[in-house]
Amino acid sequence: xxxxxxHSGVLVATSRxxxxxxxxxxxxxxxxxxxxxxxxxxxxxxxxxxGECFVIDSPVLPDELELLPAVLERAGFQCRGLLATHADWDxxxxxxxxxxxxxxxxxxxxxxxxxxxxVAARELRDFDDEHYVERAAPLSLGQVQALPVPGHxxxxxxxxxxxxxxxxxxxxxxIWIGWARVLVAxxxxxxxxxxxxxxxxxxxxxxxxxxxxxxxxxxxxxxxPGHGEVLQGARAAAILREDVNYLAKLPDAELxxxxxxxxxxxxxxxxxxxxxxxx
Ligand SMILES: [Zn+2]
Numbered sequence: 001x002x003x004x005x006x007h008s009g010v011l012v013a014t015s016r017x018x019x020x021x022x023x024x025x026x027x028x029x030x031x032x033x034x035x036x037x038x039x040x041x042x043x044x045x046x047x048x049x050x051g052e053c054f055v056i057d058s059p060v061l062p063d064e065l066e067l068l069p070a071v072l073e074r075a076g077f078q079c080r081g082l083l084a085t086h087a088d089w090d091x092x093x094x095x096x097x098x099x100x101x102x103x104x105x106x107x108x109x110x111x112x113x114x115x116x117x118x119v120a121a122r123e124l125r126d127f128d129d130e131h132y133v134e135r136a137a138p139l140s141l142g143q144v145q146a147l148p149v150p151g152h153x154x155x156x157x158x159x160x161x162x163x164x165x166x167x168x169x170x171x172x173x174x175i176w177i178g179w180a181r182v183l184v185a186x187x188x189x190x191x192x193x194x195x196x197x198x199x200x201x202x203x204x205x206x207x208x209x210x211x212x213x214x215x216x217x218x219x220x221x222x223x224x225p226g227h228g229e230v231l232q233g234a235r236a237a238a239i240l241r242e243d244v245n246y247l248a249k250l251p252d253a254e255l256x257x258x259x260x261x262x263x264x265x266x267x268x269x270x271x272x273x274x275x276x277x278x279x
Contacts, residue, residue: 001064003071004230006222007180011075012230013068015059019192019228020090022068023184025177026053026077027156052156053077054104056175056184057085057226058093060127062135068097080155081145085165085186085226086172087112088198089120089127095142096135102143104153106162108171110146112200149173163213167206169198174213181221181233188213188243189236192228194259195243196267197274207247210240250275 002014009026053072059065072079082094082103095103105113113120121139128135147153153160153175161176168187175184187196188209195206214237217223223236231239242256251272255264 001059001061001067006182006224006230007177009053010177010180010182011071012224013059013064013071014229015061015064017060018090020057020060021184021224021226021228021230022058022094023056023175023182023224024053024072024075024077025056025155025160025180025182025184026051026075027154027158051076051078052080054081054083054153054155054160055079055094055098056083057091057186058082058097060090060093062096062133065093065097068094083153083160083175084109085174085184086169087116087120088169088187089123089139091186091226092120092141093124093139096137096139099142102145103141104145104147106149106164106171106173107146108149108164108166109173110144112169112171113141113144147173163216165209165213166201167204167209168196168201170200170205174209174216176216181219183213183216183220183223183236185213185217185223185225185236187226189217189223189231189240190225190228191231191235191239192259193225194255194264194267195247195271197271201274202278203247203250203271203275207244210244210247214240 005011011024013022079098081101084091084105087109124139149162149164151162163174165172165174165186172186174186217236220233223231246253
């Protein structure tokens with residue numbers, strides 16, 4: 001697992017499986033004790049919020065999840081909660097690293113999780129069986145908190161902006177970290193994956209989400225895709241344009257040049273079937 005810093009309060013860990021990303025975001029740009037101490041005088045204790053962070057999405061492999069608490073500790077961050085961009089199982093594993101905290105998701109994702117109880121745990125088990133991966137415990141999502149989207153989510157003395165992001169699936173949100181100009185996009189704008197219209201998703205929904213994300217991508221220093229390396233804003237904007245073009249031309253679209261592997265051709269074939277079935 002690779003961990004890089006995008007900002008003093010934003011770290012991104014990338015899994016060895018599917019380059020799945022996990023973004024760790026701490027509220028406020030100052031060091032943990034600094035802000036509270038300055039505001040209240042030299043004798044003040046750092047507030048209970050010092051160093052609080054959210055962990056957005058998750059790496060996949062057990063050793064990567066085991067390492068996450070140490071990554072936070074080294075940075076001086078404390079996990080206040082988990083967030084997931086959508087309900088696909090590979091983004092929901094934060095619970096295995098931080099069992100005690102709440103998991104915040106968009107209302108659409110909460111509805112999907114409630115409508116398909118146990119599916120994420122079963123799909124994780126299937127993946128583990130196929131790849132001979134052993135885990136200490138099965139996945140149990142625990143307390144899930146539905147967040148209004150569009151909306152805001154407070155962290156320290158800052159706020160995350162939550163934007164609807166459906167179309168890949170029926171659910172989801174993208175997260176804008178305004179003070180760091182970082183967009184956590186969920187499964188959109190990926191350098192390694194073509195747009196994937198999965199079960200519950202739709203071409204129109206996907207295109208609407210890309211149009212919604214476009215101004216954020218244009219304003220972003222960095223975009224964190226659900227899969228693949230962190231992108232600088234200009235490169236993400238170019239991928240977004242490629243993806244709009246690809247989706248608009250389905251079912252006759254050509255695959256973007258950099259995303260023509262056998263696996264991506266399979267995703268494309270499934271997209272073509274779904275778009276034909278919907279028309
Ligand atoms: Zn994914």
